[in-house]
Amino acid sequence: MSLLIYNSLSGEKEEFVPVHPGRVGMYVCGPTVYGPCHIGHARSVVVFDVIARYLRIKGYDVKYVRNFTDVDDKIINRAAETGLSAAEVAEKYIAEFYRDMDALFVQRATVEPRATEHISDIIRVIQLLVDKGVAYESGGDVFFSVDRFPEYGKLSGRRLEEMDAGARIEVDKRKKNPFDFVLWKAEKPGEPSWDSPWGRGRPGWHIECSAMSTHYLGETFDIHGGGRDLLFPHHENEIAQSEAAFGRQFVRYWVHNGFVRIDKEKMSKSLNNFKTVKEILDSYDPEAVRLFLLSKHYRSPVDFSQASMDQSNDSGDGSDLWDRFCQAMDDDFNTARGIAVLFEAAREINRALDSGTNEDRCKAMEARETMVRIGSVLGLFNVSAREHLERQKDAVARETHIDSAKIDSMVAQRAAARKARDFATADRIRDQLAGLGVVLEDLPDGTTIWKFTGKG
RNA sequence: GGCGGCAUAGCCAAGUGGUAAGGCAUCGGUCUGCAAAACCGACAUUCUCCGGUUCAAAUCCGGAUGCCGCCUCCA
Secondary structure, rough: OOEEEEEEOEEEEOOOOOOOOEEEEEOOOOEEEOOOEHHHHHHHHHHHHHHHHHHHOOEEEEEEEEOOOOHHHHHHHHHHHHOOOOHHHHHHHHHHHHHHHHHHHOOOOOOEEEHHHHHHHHHHHHHHHHHHEEEEOOOEEEEHHHHHOOOOOOOOOOOHHHHOOOOOOOOOOOOOOOEEEEEEEEEOOOOOOOOOOOEEEEEHHHHHHHHHHHHHOOOEEEEEEHHHHHHHEEEEEEHHHHHHHOOOOEEEEEEEOOEEEEEEEEEEOOOOOOOOHHHHHOOHHHHHHHHHOOOOOOOOOOOOEEHHHHHOOOOOOHHHHHHHHHHHEEEEOHHHHHHHHHHHHHHHHHHHHHHHOOOHHHHHHHHHHHHHHHHHHHHOOOHHHHHHHHHHHHHHHHHHOOOOHHHHHHHHHHHHHHHOOOHHHHHHHHHHHHOOEEEEEEEEOEEEEEEEEEOO
């Protein structure tokens, strides 16, 4: 069974063939750490987490590199605003990133490098470009010359002539072409800086990804990912730099995830309409958030709303199911179709358990194994159903200030009434509980569990 | 101005030539003291609209309308 991946470079689904058989090198652009993570970051991170997990379960030896951009204008500005150093700002938001992504059960990448740890690699690539005459220095800044890279625009599908340069920002007069971009920025007072052949300064944004990805994965590697918004100019520039410097194809498969939208509009820090991961996790179960993020194909936009999240919050022969899951995932990582298989597995388990014959019990075991396996790819079922229920109770109780001990005692009173066959009293208590948004479930063994419905 | 994407039931969402997955909601049934959960069944003759290609189209082509994105930092 071959794996198809949509390649932004060709605009088509292509059969996945790694550079080295059995091994996959994958680089995904991580966050610039100047503020809290929003649900858009989470989508990208979760999507590529699932892709890495799936490639591994298919048997590939995956080297997954995800960077942190820890030196940048925005970090420096943030430092100036808060009185912290740039390094302290970066450190703070890297810690928040881990807190949020760990909560979402995101696995760590193989390598998680930071730009500031690779200054010498960055300088080496810039030097190569200067030596080849593809980059030029001007007043301590170094620019990449897009005119020296004829294939510029091949990823984003635009030609330099078609683009409306300077429509929204003023063009730096020192640039030979308005689309030339900065590789190295000359030092300004109070900013972090490093020595370089062009004087003290710091790297531009795009160059760090070329330097770090090739450092860990080689000059040609398999998969490079990130949000759609990075396609231009960031990834276009990465291709230009890397291919100009090393003289060979940079990346085989470019993978871009779609946006999270709010009210049909892109969510972004600049539009200031973002929801942070932290605030969402205050109200919703982490696995529900994952399920929500994976409920649509990764390339399509997904609309965040209270209603759509509420919906995800309510959810809950074996090898055949696994094959069908793989078919979905082999088709450009179609998690939405994969989730359908998951629901079918759940139904199969329940059906087999209901019928209760030994043969069916075996089937249920098989289906359960498949379900756990699918869950391990999607990063679901990290906590038991029982623990899940307890967490949900705690969260709702905290939010609504309902005392769960009191509910427990009401449930016990009802149990006593039922035992005495005083169903009128039992039902009255149940109605009272319903008024508090509590629903009861009497189990066959005579015990009763309860949960909040969310509808008071 | 240039480039690109999307439009599928009340809602969410798969489906790139062969006759509409899955979930939520709703309505019946089994089970239950009654419920809940679970299971069984019902739920788009039709895929924004108009043309075209084809034996056959939600799927391909042309056009219209609507929504969104990129061309500036952004996952």
